[in-house]
Amino acid sequence: MRMLRFAGVRVLGAIVVLLLITVLTYAVFYLLPANPAQLSCGRPCTPENLRRAAEFMGTDLPWWQQLLEFLRGIVLGRDFGSGAAAVHCAAPCFGYSFQQNASVTELILSRFPVTASIAIGAAVLWLVTGVAGGVASGMRPGSVVDRGVMMVSIAGVSAPVYLVGLLAILLFGFVLRWLPTGGYIPFATDPVQWFAHLLLPWCTLAFTTAAVYARLTRGQMIETLGEDYIRTARAKGLRESRVVVRHGLRNAILPVVTVFGLDLGTLLGGTVIVERVFSMQGLGALLVTGVSVVDLQLVVGFTLFSAFLIIVSNVVIDVVNGVVDPRAKATA
């Protein structure tokens, strides 16, 4: 019951935040001097054509009506224009890209599997290696293991993704010829190729991010192992491995979980650099295209989609934290 209330409060809060972000994003992009009607007006752009284009897109309406239409579209879907030229944008409609002639929702959904494959695989990899490395060095600060892990992680923190990615392609793709150098094969088409094409992007992302996780886990672990309850656990006669995992790691991992959720949420919204380096057509590539051709509807929809992912992952973290750490619920 308390858990339900806790989760309910968090979800409600998330909906309010999403609404606010929608309004803000909409305002920022539509108050820009760029006129969407002008951009897709075609040539020659007579005043009559321009008026028609604006009417078609709905940009002739006052700003607040545009916003209401937009919000309504998310829930009910909307139509642009009328008669034979009308286009339908099915709910949830986050806008319509007139340049690509597709609803933003469809565009995002078509690219999402690529980005999700990269992001989730990389996240699992960096979480496991980062936490393992952090625990190993946090257990014995100053030891050889600790120094080794911290040295590698310094390299990881300071190396940019594109550099690591290019070096990985050079070594494993061209010199050793173990792995493909780029591109994406859907899982349904060929699972083995899917895996082979993703391995390098995963490792590249994981190497640079795991470093941060190793440092965070190490710090948390050192702090936790100094707590009174660790001494209590040892005084009970527990094996050291159980002391470290059940009493140490279980508490040290809490902040790591929080950071992980946020990182994953951000990453799902587009892995721009990695997609570029490994020539994959994911969300990041879609966004870059959208920005370069000033496809405002697409950029707005995309921004909202990213915000949505981050907020959802935030809610998930909160609920997970509530389960893992009973104290978190007390402040619900």
Added chain:
Amino acid sequence: MTEIETRDVLAVNALSVAFADRDAPTAPPRTVVDGVDFHLGHGRVLALVGESGSGKSVTAMSVLGLLPANARVEGSIRLEGRELVGADAATVRAVRGGRIGTIFQEPMSAFNPVLTLGAQIAEAIVTHHPRLRRREVRARSLELLESVGIAEPLRIARSHPHELSGGQLQRSMIAMAISSDPIALIADEPTTALDVTVQAGILDLIRSLRDDRGTAVLLITHDMGVVADLADDVVVMRSGHVEERESSPALFAAPQAGYTRELLRAVPRLGETAARLRSSEPLPAELSAAAEVRAARIEYGGGWGRPAVVAVESATFAIRPGRTLGLVGESGSGKSTLGRAFAGLVPVRSGEVLVGGIDLARASRRELRELRSAIGYVFQDPASSLDPRWTVGDAIAEPLRLGSDKTPRERRARVLELLDAVRLSESHLERFPHELSGGQRQRVAIARAIALHPSLLIADEPTSALDVSVQARVLDLLADLQREFGFACLFVSHDLAVVQELAHEVAVMRAGRIVELGPTERVLSAPDSPYTRRLLAAAPVADPAQQAARRRAWRGLAAEADPAAGDGDAA
């Protein structure tokens, strides 16, 4: 010799512990325990007594092998005749929680916050009885909780540590410690973090373990009252050495070592008129109050449909210049909140808090800032209330910089004057807080608090973090300064004996209300409120015979009181 050994549960001989410096491995190790001997007999309570740095906790932890990796242990520790120094890991693990149970100081932090108490107790049982079935482990956990006086074992077992009170947690800790029927218990300051009425219950529980189960107890404490209450034998330690080893009645009746006598003399005693007060002259009664609170109500939280928590309700009293009012109560009574209200640090919902005739609740921001220079505040733990990166000189000069228009030269002169007033020398000026002892740090905090000649000094548990001998000197200092500067003092404390040393008047608080207010002597010798009587009876005194009588009286009073509040264990 053989005969003694068979009766001894624990025999420690020529124990020395030294810590190697991690940063300088070649430097000679620092010896913190040096040649300690003692024998703990079956069904006896042996108290290791000493001030901070005496090595008493290190000695106890070396029995369990729970010292940091850089510790070097020499000598012999025999448990039931078996040597523990240098024993292999499996042997030591079987002793920990198996033959020796341990109770730690801070029950709030000694339990893992993310696991239920039931899970943590079960873990202790399973570790030493791996063959037990899950159902049996559960039954055993509940049975243990019940045996330590927990009224609803099922609810407690399902709770997480943050949902329970200190008393409930410490009882659960004891349940966990005795889960494998250990032959000995190590109790490391088991009641130091607890309220005095809860402490009495826990001491009773430990005593019953000794009497009913024949468990031997190694008690580590700095509190002579606790020693008098519980111990059969006493070992007095000081900087790693044993100063005196004696049976408890003999030690209190005729302490041999000079250090033991000094220690006992420093213990504040209830019921003895304090020398510090006698020397202060009576003040004319018509003098107007320096600080006053009238029908004040303080609330926390609330809003968004949740009810506010009332921290203080209808509090009324006044402190005249040159006088000290002791504000006494247990944790959660609202005494510190009320203290903070006098500094304008918490908002007052209704009523008035007046300092120098100005109501803090209604004062403008500017008035409040000016008023703050008339208020000095000394906090409990000087280690955390002083900025670690500021020198002593900077710390004392800060209020002068903010609240006066003295030139740097004048400030320096005043800082030296203040250092002298708190009995520190000019050589301390450039030191940092970590280079000072606890007592010296608190002197710096006091110098800071009186820098602007405050009319009101608020001292919130100023000696709770200090050793007894240091406490006595800090109390002396506060009394002297008050005589010299004539400020009114609000002295917040949980310890009646300490309040008696310094306060002209006492206000006793419980659950946000002042239950008794009057001259110190009257309140402590003939209290009107039953709560004050229970509080007085629960505080152990440093005299075994007297304490035994007080214990009986306390049991009577505790039984009289409603059971929920009586043992103070209700959450």
